[in-house]
Amino acid sequence: MPASFADATAPLVERFNKSQSRIQLSVSRGPLDTDAVSDLAISSLLLGSSPYDLLLMDVTWTPKYAAAGWLEPLEQWLGSGALDDLAPGAELGNAFDGHLWRLPLVADMGLLYWRTDLMPEPPQTPEELVAISQQLQRAGKVRWGYVWQGRQYEGLSCVVVELLQGAGGRWLDQGQPQLNSAAARNVSRWLRDLVILGITPPSVANMTEADALQTFETGDAAFMRNWPYAWAELNRPGSKLAGKVGITTMVGAVGVPHAATQGSWGFSLLSGSGHQSAAIEVLRFLTSAETQTELNRRWGYTPTRLSVFTDPALIAENPVLPELQRALAASVLRPLTPIYAQLSDLLSREFNAVITGEIKADPGMEQLQSNSERLILSSGARG
Amino acid sequence: MRWRLWLLIAPALALLLALFIAPLLHYLWLSGHAQSVVTGLEPRPVGAQQWLRLLNDGRFWQDAGQTLRFAVCSVGLELILGLAMALLLHQPIRGRAAIRTITLLPWALPTTVMALGWRWIFNDPYGPINQVLQALGLQPVGFLANPALTWLALVWADTWKTTPFVALLLLAGLQTIPEDLYDAARLEGATRWQCLWRITLPLLVPYLLIALLFRLAQALGVFDLIQVLSGGGPAGSTESLALYAYLNAMRFLDFGYSATITLGSFVLLVLLGGIGAVLWRWRPLAGEWR
Numbered sequence: 001m002p003a004s005f006a007d008a009t010a011p012l013v014e015r016f017n018k019s020q021s022r023i024q025l026s027v028s029r030g031p032l033d034t035d036a037v038s039d040l041a042i043s044s045l046l047l048g049s050s051p052y053d054l055l056l057m058d059v060t061w062t063p064k065y066a067a068a069g070w071l072e073p074l075e076q077w078l079g080s081g082a083l084d085d086l087a088p089g090a091e092l093g094n095a096f097d098g099h100l101w102r103l104p105l106v107a108d109m110g111l112l113y114w115r116t117d118l119m120p121e122p123p124q125t126p127e128e129l130v131a132i133s134q135q136l137q138r139a140g141k142v143r144w145g146y147v148w149q150g151r152q153y154e155g156l157s158c159v160v161v162e163l164l165q166g167a168g169g170r171w172l173d174q175g176q177p178q179l180n181s182a183a184a185r186n187v188s189r190w191l192r193d194l195v196i197l198g199i200t201p202p203s204v205a206n207m208t209e210a211d212a213l214q215t216f217e218t219g220d221a222a223f224m225r226n227w228p229y230a231w232a233e234l235n236r237p238g239s240k241l242a243g244k245v246g247i248t249t250m251v252g253a254v255g256v257p258h259a260a261t262q263g264s265w266g267f268s269l270l271s272g273s274g275h276q277s278a279a280i281e282v283l284r285f286l287t288s289a290e291t292q293t294e295l296n297r298r299w300g301y302t303p304t305r306l307s308v309f310t311d312p313a314l315i316a317e318n319p320v321l322p323e324l325q326r327a328l329a330a331s332v333l334r335p336l337t338p339i340y341a342q343l344s345d346l347l348s349r350e351f352n353a354v355i356t357g358e359i360k361a362d363p364g365m366e367q368l369q370s371n372s373e374r375l376i377l378s379s380g381a382r383g
Numbered sequence: 384m385r386w387r388l389w390l391l392i393a394p395a396l397a398l399l400l401a402l403f404i405a406p407l408l409h410y411l412w413l414s415g416h417a418q419s420v421v422t423g424l425e426p427r428p429v430g431a432q433q434w435l436r437l438l439n440d441g442r443f444w445q446d447a448g449q450t451l452r453f454a455v456c457s458v459g460l461e462l463i464l465g466l467a468m469a470l471l472l473h474q475p476i477r478g479r480a481a482i483r484t485i486t487l488l489p490w491a492l493p494t495t496v497m498a499l500g501w502r503w504i505f506n507d508p509y510g511p512i513n514q515v516l517q518a519l520g521l522q523p524v525g526f527l528a529n530p531a532l533t534w535l536a537l538v539w540a541d542t543w544k545t546t547p548f549v550a551l552l553l554l555a556g557l558q559t560i561p562e563d564l565y566d567a568a569r570l571e572g573a574t575r576w577q578c579l580w581r582i583t584l585p586l587l588v589p590y591l592l593i594a595l596l597f598r599l600a601q602a603l604g605v606f607d608l609i610q611v612l613s614g615g616g617p618a619g620s621t622e623s624l625a626l627y628a629y630l631n632a633m634r635f636l637d638f639g640y641s642a643t644i645t646l647g648s649f650v651l652l653v654l655l656g657g658i659g660a661v662l663w664r665w666r667p668l669a670g671e672w673r
Contacts, residue, residue, distance in 0.1 A: 038633070038634075039633050042633055042636070064420050064636060067420040067421075067423060068420050068423065068424050068636060069423055069424060151614055151616060152613075152614050152615060152616030152617060152618065152619065153614050153616075201507065201508070201525070202507070202525040202528045202529075203506070203507035203508065203523075203525045203527070203528045204528070205525065205527070205528035205529070205616070205617045206507075206525075206527035206528050206533075206613065206616065206617070211506070214509065215509075218509075338420035338421065338636075339420065339421070339635070341634040341635050341636075342634075342635045342637075345630065345634070345635075349616070349618060349619045350618075352616050352617050352618050352619075353617070353618030353619070355617075356528060356529060356530070356617040356618055358530065358617070358618040358620075359618075379419075379421050
């Protein structure tokens with residue numbers, strides 16, 4: 001698992017190992033970066049006999065790994081009720097092709113961070129976000145209005161997914177790309193306009209989550225798109241913005257439910273594992289309500305179980321939980337397909353071209369649409 | 384006695400076979416097979432289909448152009464700056480040993496570390512360069528937000544890191560040139576400039592060639608610097624062939640096409656080498672430099 005998760009779960013793993021003598025659990029501390037963890041996992045899986053039994057997986061990996069034949073279906077071990085206790089939104093992205101491949105440990109979803117000291121209410125629509133930003137910028141309260149992830153990478157795809165859904169559009173509909181739709185064109189034009197209007201700095205074209213957080217943290221921006229981890233960072237003792245930040249879901253068109261790109265992490269059982277029943281026992285323990293409660297209390301990790309979200313004692317300690325639960329309920333998934341990485345690569349590349357002004361929004365979306373169609377056709381995969 | 388000869392070179396041959404020929408043959412085989420998530424990672428023979436796809440893949444050719452442009456510009460700069468640096472380091476100045484060590488530092492840094500460093504230096508608006516610009520009352524520059532500037536940033540970062548390597552090679556070359564050649568030339572009244580053009584450079588040619596070959600081979604396979612600094616963006620304008628092959632293998636799990644891209648790059652490299660060799664043989668200065 002990624003280093004941060006390995007560190008956070010270390011005390012739990014130790015307790016698990018002490019509580020019984022049959023299973024000795026050891027955790028491989030992978031790199032921090034999601035892609036680097038994937039590289040490590042894939043390299044070991046390609047060798048045929050992976051040394052691992054369980055893998056902590058990002059939500060977008062599941063169909064790819066399942067199609068590669070690396071995962072073991074979980075329903076035979078956990079039964080059909082395995083997802084029953086999950087909060088709405090957290091159950092998404094674990095099943096693919098009729099099988100359950102993954103049980104989520106931590107939920108993650110795109111959030112709109114806003115400054116409670118600068119405005120009474122967060123914006124609901126893209127137009128409101130622009131208006132509030134410009135007003136604050138004119139008044140000299142902030143240098144920029146809104147910072148987000150515009151670098152050519154997965155983060156940009158996440159930004160687009162929730163905006164597209166909020167504009168009434170879809171990435172894929174029944175396997176077919178819908179990227180030259182009015183909604184997609186509007187979203188790409190809006191993102192470009194944010195740069196032209198000076199609401200978003202031009203450097204957004206190379207901005208990741210960490211870069212956006214840095215700008216927002218210094219008080220330079222009124223809004224930020226980021227994941228829940230930023231909440232703890234912004235409210236830690238000594239932070240300039242402690243107590244001055246609110247979270248809500250991404251803006252969307254009037255009458256369309258707001259959307260939050262889901263990005264959870266969960267455990268999968270590897271088909272090459274020689275200790276499957278022991279691994280399932282570990283999986284149960286590591287995704288249990290008890291584990292999730294502890295991870296939230298100590299590290300601020302967002303739970304996936306309803307019983308944890310609604311635990312009054314935990315809410316008293318962490319009052320932002322209900323807001324996170326609401327955002328999770330607005331979850332939208334990135335397309336569940338083995339060729340997701342290719343689709344996302346095309347999308348982030350084209351949107352990045354629009355944002356930097358290399359291509360206009362309309363022709364850009366036409367190009368993205370035809371490239372995506374060609375990819376789906378040539379791979380013969382269902383989207 | 385012949386078999387003894389073979390016995391002696393056998394270890395080297397085996398190594399070459401295992402590390403170079405075998406992977407090459409495997410890739411050749413793989414480029415004729417579809418092996419991806421779509422096929423459940425089972426290799427499926429597809430003939431020349433992936434090669435046709437490569438020929439028609441605009442992204443491959445765009446990346447090839449971008450990689451070549453990057454390599455030629457950064458290696459060119461490195462040779463010029465490296466030569467200047469080597470000439471400087473060859474002078475008997477005080478503290479020479481210390482200076483030599485210091486100039487080597489950028490080269491000793493792992494590429495990812497220095498790429499992260501440069502990403503921060505070029506950061507808009509918090510990086511040091513933009514802090515200076517803003518202190519002077521100027522607008523910050525989005526170095527990594529615009530294709531042309533990002534490309535320059537990449538060339539610059541690469542030049543910064545590998546110029547010391549070139550300088551080191553050339554310095555070794557400089558030290559092999561006997562002093563009496565210069566003494567003789569000076570007796571004949573040659574200027575410093577003439578010494579440089581007529582003695583130093585011609586005798587340095589083998590070393591320049593080695594540096595050129597080493598650096599070109601590395602620069603044409605550039606991966607980590609780009610992956611960290613720009614991720615191939617903005618808008619794919621800095622994606623290299625190695626990055627494209629990596630994306631196909633590790634992100635898309637399309638091993639067949641990734642192998643085809645790698646072999647395609649290999650073919651282009653061999654062609655380039657061939658052109659270079661022919662040009663070298665026909666070089667106009669051949670007579671003069673012998």
